[in-house]
Amino acid sequence: MTDTIVRAVGMARGDAPGVESAPETRRRGAPIRPDGIPVRVPVSVMERNRLIGGLKDQRILDAYSLLRTRVLHRVNQNRISTLGVTSPSPRDGKSLTATNLAISIAAGENQPVLLVDADVRRPSIAHLFGLHINAGLGDYLVDDADLDEMILQPPINGLYVIPGRAKSRLRPESLSSEKVARLIKRLKQRLPGALIIVDMPPALIGGDVVAFAPNLDATLLVVANRRTHEADMEKVMPLMEGVNVMGTVLNFADQAVSKNDYYGGR
Numbered sequence: 001m002t003d004t005i006v007r008a009v010g011m012a013r014g015d016a017p018g019v020e021s022a023p024e025t026r027r028r029g030a031p032i033r034p035d036g037i038p039v040r041v042p043v044s045v046m047e048r049n050r051l052i053g054g055l056k057d058q059r060i061l062d063a064y065s066l067l068r069t070r071v072l073h074r075v076n077q078n079r080i081s082t083l084g085v086t087s088p089s090p091r092d093g094k095s096l097t098a099t100n101l102a103i104s105i106a107a108g109e110n111q112p113v114l115l116v117d118a119d120v121r122r123p124s125i126a127h128l129f130g131l132h133i134n135a136g137l138g139d140y141l142v143d144d145a146d147l148d149e150m151i152l153q154p155p156i157n158g159l160y161v162i163p164g165r166a167k168s169r170l171r172p173e174s175l176s177s178e179k180v181a182r183l184i185k186r187l188k189q190r191l192p193g194a195l196i197i198v199d200m201p202p203a204l205i206g207g208d209v210v211a212f213a214p215n216l217d218a219t220l221l222v223v224a225n226r227r228t229h230e231a232d233m234e235k236v237m238p239l240m241e242g243v244n245v246m247g248t249v250l251n252f253a254d255q256a257v258s259k260n261d262y263y264g265g266r
């Protein structure tokens with residue numbers, strides 16, 4: 001079994017909207033150049049979709065900061081440049097965790113981050129940022145569409161996003177390991193120095209995670225508090241063979257737990 005990176009990232013469904021806007025920071029390392037297509041993301045969208053920038057509950061922001069710190073520690077220690085995020089089942093909180101981790105690192109650490117929606121059958125990152133898109137990873141995988149057309153730059157310095165886009169013509173071979181390996185190589189060339197965070201489908205559904213995860217330096221496993229059953233974890237672990245699982249994140253933590261327990265991860 002893997003380490004728990006953060007035991008609790010939880011928030012109530014009815015959180016009051018915050019007013020904090022995404023911090024303006026500069027990227028570390030490479031000179032600033034127009035790497036992506038600038039897009040607008042209203043704070044109201046960030047509030048509605050629980051993105052950092054729209055959150056005001058300090059406990060939740062602290063939980064994400066802790067996640068960022070622990071992930072970055074391992075990223076730096078192990079020279080990780082590609083990090084997947086998956087979970088056993090649908091709706092465990094993979095996309096929100098991946099997105100808020102990406103925002104937190106880009107904004108808080110001056111570290112460029114590329115967030116890639118690799119859940120190409122059920123993409124959600126464009127929706128999370130309130131974006132209407134013309135191209136996404138599905139187009140690249142099915143039609144070899146130009147990556148330059150799909151790298152978006154939300155108004156958070158250092159954050160780049162490649163949305164997914166469902167394509168009916170997506171075949172298992174579209175997500176072959178070799179194709180994914182080529183994609184990762186191209187992304188690294190396109191944004192040198194960026195941490196690439198890949199939002200993946202549920203590990204227990206379809207074979208996409210099996211194609212993706214071995215091509216990544218490490219993978220975070222999101223576990224949904226009270227929803228992920230032990231039996232699911234037992235089914236997931238063999239699928240993670242050959243995958244460098246960096247740790248687990250307990251999502252949907254109970255608001256009722258005491259503050260000490262809340263941050264009680266290792």
Ligand SMILES: Nc1ncnc2c1ncn2[C@@H]1O[C@H](COP(=O)(O)OP(=O)(O)OP(=O)(O)O)[C@@H](O)[C@H]1O
Nearest residue numbers: 009010011089090091092093094095096097251252
């Ligand atoms: N910690 C949390 N607290 C409150 N709501 C959350 C939390 N994490 C996720 N959610 C909400 O739960 C829903 C599912 O989250 P998300 O889309 O991130 O899950 P997912 O695992 O990516 O789902 P899918 O398998 O469909 O891709 C979303 O409405 C999201 O806002």
Ligand SMILES: [Mg+2]
Nearest residue numbers: 094095119124
């Ligand atoms: Mg998702």
